Amino acid sequence: MISPDTLISIGTIRRTHGKNGELQCHTTNELWENADAEFVFLQINAIFVPFRVLDWRTKGAEDLILRLKGVDDEQAATRLVGTEAFMLRQDIAQPEDAPLITWQDIVGRQVIDTEQGKIGIIRSVDESTANTLAELEDGRLMPLHEDFIVGITDDTLTVTLPFML
Numbered sequence: 673m674i675s676p677d678t679l680i681s682i683g684t685i686r687r688t689h690g691k692n693g694e695l696q697c698h699t700t701n702e703l704w705e706n707a708d709a710e711f712v713f714l715q716i717n718a719i720f721v722p723f724r725v726l727d728w729r730t731k732g733a734e735d736l737i738l739r740l741k742g743v744d745d746e747q748a749a750t751r752l753v754g755t756e757a758f759m760l761r762q763d764i765a766q767p768e769d770a771p772l773i774t775w776q777d778i779v780g781r782q783v784i785d786t787e788q789g790k791i792g793i794i795r796s797v798d799e800s801t802a803n804t805l806a807e808l809e810d811g812r813l814m815p816l817h818e819d820f821i822v823g824i825t826d827d828t829l830t831v832t833l834p835f836m837l
Contacts, residue, residue, distance in 0.1 A: 674720040679758040688749040689737050695749050697736045697757050709763040714755040778829050786832045
C-alpha cells in the first residue's frame with residue numbers, strides 16, 4: 673500500500689477530454705513540470721491507485737491532458753472525474769541543498785511569529801482558493817505565503833506576519 677507521505681498532490685481530475693479516455697487534470701502547483709514520472713496515483717475511495725502514464729500534454733497554463741493505461745474510453749474516464757492526482761516525491765526533481773516541502777507538509781507544525789511568539793499548531797491547509805490558508809487548532813485562519821516564512825524545521829514554521837493574529 674502506498675503511504676501518503678511518499679506522494680505529492682499535483683491536482684484534480686476535472687473532466688474527460690475527448691472520447692478515447694483522456695482526462696483533464698487541473699493542476700494546483702507546478703511540481704509536475706520537474707517530474708520524470710512513469711505513474712500518476714489517483715485517490716479512489718481513500719486508496720491511492722497507480723496508473724501508468726502513456727502520454728501527457730499541457731492545456732493552457734494550469735491543465736494537463738493525461739492518457740492513462742487501462743482508461744481507453746469516455747465511460748472509464750468518467751469514473752475518475754473528481755479524483756485527486758498525485759506523483760511520487762522521488763519522481764520530482766528537487767535541489768540537493770533544499771528538500772521538497774509542500775504546504776501539506778507543514779500540517780502539525782507549531783507556528784512561531786518573530787514578533788508575536790507562539791501562534792498555534794497547524795491543523796490543516798486549504799489550497800482551494802487563490803490565497804492558501806492554514807487552519808490552526810483553535811480554528812483561526814492564517815494566510816500562507818512564501819514571503820512570510822522565515823524558516824522551517826521538523827517541528828516549527830517560523831514566520832514574520834505583517835499583521836497581528
